[in-house]
Amino acid sequence: MISAPFPQGSNAERSRMTNRQAVLGHIKSQGAMGRAQLARALGLSTQAISNIIAELTAEGLLVETGTQVSGRGLPAVQYGVNPKGGYALGVEVRPAAVFTALLDLSGEPVITRRRALDDPTPSAVLGIVGTMRDAMLAKTGVDPGLLMGAGVVMPGPFGQTGLAGHSADLPGWQTVAPEVLFETALGLPIELSNDANAAAMAERIGGVARAVHSYAYLYFGTGLGLGLVSAGQLVTGAFGNAGEIGHIPVTTKTGPAPLESCLSRVSVQAHLAASGRHAPDVAALDALHRAGDAALRDWIAEAAAALGQALHIIENLFDPQTVILGGAMPAALLDDLIAATTPPAGSVSARDDNPLPRLMRGASGRMTATIGAASLILNRAYSPRAAAL
């Protein structure tokens, strides 16, 4: 996931590859369309598009979805993405559990699984993941040959950094390259990422950002993560650890504090515990929220203040089309948090010619990052640049 320092050259075969991806990606984000329209959008001849579509339909990635009459002329034969044309495996490894998901080509989860983890060492995890994959394939009857790859989310940051505690979460993984381990164990192409980046890509592939090319994603995981997407691609930084927003300071009623201390699952739980409440998981939080709990309302108000400050920084530094909130939180709670947040006025995003809201809610719940992991693989089929790196 480290950005390639130097670009590769291009030849006829690589051109075909990028054109295939451009066709698929355009249809994915814009919906089914005909050859001529694709040709205009991509700056290619209709004949070239015809050849590519013939190839993609033969492989089952595209399907005819009918014809579209628009004024004079021959009606255009429409082609759309065939959801059953390919699948991606998503794997999320946490200290105490492994989550897996199988996504179809359209980005829809076909099946998801959770397995408790007693032994988080590489060999045990790889064995469990292999078993879970086989079980999911068997249960759904998906042809293993249609698996395009596996996205893997693990606790970051990766490599050595100044942020302590994280990489120690999974014992035995420090000395090895997880990508290589998973690739040999699963026999599939691997994308390795942190939870926030994966969740951000989930929105682009199967969520609210399907037609958005530049956005930021605030992910509620253990802490708070930021995923940045620019021109449809993740901005991962030089060493793959971009988006560590949790430790940046915000001002609170009691002085400066790390953003994560006001805006994260841990902070909700701490706040509730101070009032004698207990909400260990998403479902419990949701129940408390539906009951209109006062302490939770309190937390939302304080979190909204912190979110406003984070929004200020994110917007002024990136100028995204929108900022999406998601992760392991109840959807309704995120909606309330967004409603309670006043977007900062002194921001480049305080414009009125942007059709998108400045804050949106994306996918939420336990599986967000797992689905995102699989989305990283799907993104390679849809984006010429992702494959080039």
Next chain:
Amino acid sequence: MISAPFPQGSNAERSRMTNRQAVLGHIKSQGAMGRAQLARALGLSTQAISNIIAELTAEGLLVETGTQVSGRGLPAVQYGVNPKGGYALGVEVRPAAVFTALLDLSGEPVITRRRALDDPTPSAVLGIVGTMRDAMLAKTGVDPGLLMGAGVVMPGPFGQTGLAGHSADLPGWQTVAPEVLFETALGLPIELSNDANAAAMAERIGGVARAVHSYAYLYFGTGLGLGLVSAGQLVTGAFGNAGEIGHIPVTTKTGPAPLESCLSRVSVQAHLAASGRHAPDVAALDALHRAGDAALRDWIAEAAAALGQALHIIENLFDPQTVILGGAMPAALLDDLIAATTPPAGSVSARDDNPLPRLMRGASGRMTATIGAASLILNRAYSPRAAAL
């Protein structure tokens, strides 16, 4: 400068274009080399490289720089960028003056000019810029046909945003697209950008970031700007206004304040004025600094504290290879500021496997942004992706 939402398809001619740029860019950042080495680096055949080099030398963009013996085998004929093979015009429009620069293909300024501006309306500015270009070409004897384009830096942010005051700096420019005006007036391809992004690109083309592909650039202009470069390309945001770092809050001895109020030319001047000093320009500041002025030392200490906080945010959000400081400040002052700054410990950049320092000084002085403007044009010759957008 707004990122293209959809990629274009590729064909044989576009492949040649990207391969030409890849060859030039690789030689630019890595130094002169032979055909075989280029072929390996770019994943092309030596024959393809031979054809491209033949074309580029015929056009004067590359020149033979000798042969390199390395072990057995035929010595490799080295090719390097020919500085005289092309030129780029840089234009910086400020409320009271216009700056121009002529850069050769290697990124070196050949000549720079400054002209006071009485009337900052479009027609007056365009006339002056045309005259300045002609004068620079005449003075240096550069063939006008070798001009590859003009980069233009103007006060931003562009379009409507929530940041007041900026776009009003130049009367008469609000209703028109500056790119179109400059293109018709100069008859050249135009790149329009803000000062920070331009300065950031200057470091990549002719400065300390020639071999760095992912970095942030803090620009001291009127306020404080941030230029972000990821995988060799500017991250401009969805609406072109990314990098507005000046308004994000930092904590100071007297409470929260905008970064710009501690870390900018205006803040130096305000601080000095409070002690009865006066340093209206870079030269005066430099003199004061060399004299060891106590008030200036004071400012440096406070600015360093603010810079440390900004660094924390930038590093954790982007994970760049390095952060470069530059702009309209004396070089020695920037060096002292860097020396006085303690890089934050709780940052993903606090790693010890990065050969680059976390803070570096880039080009400084009045012409930084102007030279950067021209660099935006040169970058298009060196970077396959820049031209694709």
Next chain:
DNA sequence: TTGATAGCTCAAGTGGTTTGAGTTAATATC
């Protein structure tokens, strides 16, 4: 009914890269 228009296919042409054989100049080995 006729003409205009737009989507699409077929076949030939074209641009640029790859492939494979051959040449040259350097080091390594006998």
Next chain:
DNA sequence: GATATTAACTCAAACCACTTGAGCTATCAA
């Protein structure tokens, strides 16, 4: 000192994918 090995490079032919131009078809407009 002669020969083998190695690596860079060139030439010509093959190849891949896209473009071009002619022709077909289905729809709307006159």
